[in-house]
Amino acid sequence: MFVREWADKNTYNSFNNWKGLLYSAQYKEIASMRVPVPVQARIDPTLRCPLACKWCNSARYRQQRHELGKDHVIKVLDFLKYWGVKAVVWAGGGEPTYHPQFLELLQKNAEVGLDAAILSNGVIHNPEVAAEIGRLCRWIGVSVDAGSADTYTSTKGCATFDFVIENMKTMVKHSNKCNVGYKFLISPLNQHELVEACVIAKDIGVTDFIARPMDTQHPRRIPPLPLPRRHASLSRSPVPYPGV
């Protein structure tokens, strides 16, 4: 089986087992009891979000709809560059692209010379924002979490599956060096659509497909569904994950 992340021609990628060695300078600082400049900063610019995912871990405080002011974020970006930080990840609770001035903030991110990445749900109403993400970002992970419009709508409370797929196509089309990732959080509600999601991801030409299991032991977890008969022998582990 060909494993792309371990191929000789693809040594430098986010899934390489040895990537931690890139940060040996930071490890040395920590070993010397000094706090190094972070390689990456994360900015959660807004609590706004158009979706209502059943597993949302920020649902409790997203109702407040707080967000950072544009001028403040610009000052932060200038400071991060001055401090020696290399990259910014725009994320949430909340959908970062729903910040009213997100386009300006992303352009400022590029202007000061920091790498940019985004964790997004892909519900981006301005096509220019989707195109600019392709042009300016190093990567974006889009949480699609479904392989069909029906499952998407029933788990996220909003019928925007096709819209998100179109936005991902726009990002791919305008990509400069942007890795566009189709993310799939595996839960009892969508696990039957992994293959369909992979086919769609391949079809629209994204760079990565990222699947990971939901923490079903979390106190706010979705109640487990009965396993299909043919999987009855795969009983769920009664032992919680360590530390949970």
Ligand code: SF4
């Ligand atoms: S997209 Fe993210 S912030 Fe919005 S409802 Fe879903 S999990 Fe919560």
